[in-house]
Amino acid sequence: MFQPSKRLTALGSALVLFLAMSAVASCSGPSGTPSPATSNGPLTGPTSGSAPPTATPTATTDAAEFCGAGSAIHYDRSAFQPAPRIDNKWFPLKPGMQYTTKGMVKSADGTTERTVVHSVTGLTKVIDGVKTLVMWDRDYYDGQLVESELAFFAQTEKGAVWLFGEYPEEYENGTFTGAPRTFIHGISKAQAGIAMQDQPVTGTPGYVQAHAPDVGFLDCGTVFKQHERVCVPAACYDDVLTVDEYNPLEPSVGHQQKLYSAGTGLVKVTAVGGADQESLDLIKAEALADSALTEINRQALELDGHAYQVSASVYGTTPRAEVATPGSSG
Template sequence: MRRLRITHVLLLTAGLAGPGALVACSSDDPAGVQAPSPTIAPPTSPVTSAPVSASPPDDSTASVPTTPASRTPAPKPTTEFVPQPGYDRSAFTRSTAVTNKWFPLRPGMRMTFRGQTIEDGEVIKHAVTFIVTDLTKVIDGVRNVAVWERDYSDGVLEEAELAYFAQADNGDVWHFGQYPEVYEEGKLVESPAWIHGVKGARAGITVKANPVVGGPSYSQGWGPAVGWSDRAKTYRTNQRTCVAAGCFTGVLVTDEYSQDEPGAHQLKYYAPGVGNVRVGFYGNDPTKETLELTSARMMSAADRAEARAEALKLERSAYRHSKDVYGRTAPLR
């Protein structure tokens, strides 16, 4: 499990109304924004309705306990970390229509998340911009939606990434791989790509269509060459949470973890019809990452064209720096 990347953040459909509708903030510049308060566990009691707010209430109104230690599970056995069974490329007949209520992907949507991490004992501001492009890529015969993400630490670009998602006919959204570029002082230092079907990598499920508390965990992708072993399980349903963008009810909370970080857990809050609106943690997660949705908007035609150009530029870099993995994929179109 890594710091939150594109593969874990989700989006908002336009035209929402009623409880859970989004109120966009006035700015989506990733630099210079105060981090939100950490959230380390989902609410303990379901709430059926809540007003929409442009700013989060005091933590006490969000019904978030201060520690979930009593519910911390034991580290998962190594045998759990295997590729997701049940993949069938023939089950993706309308793969780019990603309409899963927990993880909707609408081309042209730009979302901004802000929060913080702990690095070497220091609190670091963290921001993510997440754009659903109008580009697609075929992987193993399945056409995927391409998402372009940028990850900032203290206002400095730390990572740019392309990630690929497709929806199966049963509504589950699958993650087929990603190409990240990690930068230090503006220079590329690594690009640990994994793509389904290359070097033993296998697609996994990002979010299920019908999550059930107590159900089995599921792989979110398997990339043994780069140590990608993330898994998730349904942690809570019908919850309430408030973030800078608004208050949401009927929220799904998932618990994510990986083989390389036993005992560390990330909690992802998914609002119905919206997507991921908050990230928290529990256990011995050293980064203690938190993020919350602060703004979402449909981009203009000019902005979409610019995002498309930047995604294609990143792909050209991917073909140069990841010839043995990304280089085996068909071009974006």
């Protein structure tokens, strides 16, 4: 499963969930929020959100309902697996899998071809005591790299997948310009959120995918449709789940619907509203050879290391990423 960059929607991300027009005002829709037991400008120095790290409680109570009634974040670090095995059928993340999406972005400036390569690394990173799995996304506009991002996911024992943070490096004309939208759960009031519920159902409250006030990140998700059939260049899929996603802090930026196939993950992104109209389709899903996974791990570790220089006060407070699934050197 891959989570597209949230460059246009205040992204992410990562992780990428959507909202029907009738639900924009109410922000109600997807499967209920888990119970406590389950649950962007150039810089060359540290990113924004440079306040000292603040302690995160084991569980949160009386949380704000950022995405409407019933959407409070109920985070409990004890609900997560001791090692990140992400096998949620709508959001599977298996080390060594790589997904490529391709489409167009239409804006007032014209139309741009966009390609995103999503690689599930063999790396883990501990955030607030939870061992997360590291995703590496590379985002290209008209063939030129504009963003290289690490995103961190973990799954609860009941099967909900949470997004714990993102480190998105930005590039212009091939030159690194900074990572001002970095956020990590537990630092500068950033909160982890639900990338995918354990049992998504239509007609249930909206949910927060992550919240990082210092960088203006707040993505809301609502389950919109179930049991659809969708065809994209990669294949045709049955039993497709559609989630609406938007950022209430930036309602004019983008409103998307993302379509997930059971066993594969995200297969399609469509635009519902916003200044930039984006569409992406899955064109390839492949299991990398061990040697390719080794190279993916190496490059992702380099990005992790660079983040300590760029975002010393946020990313730099986290433990280094480690190789859990090594691949091979051959």
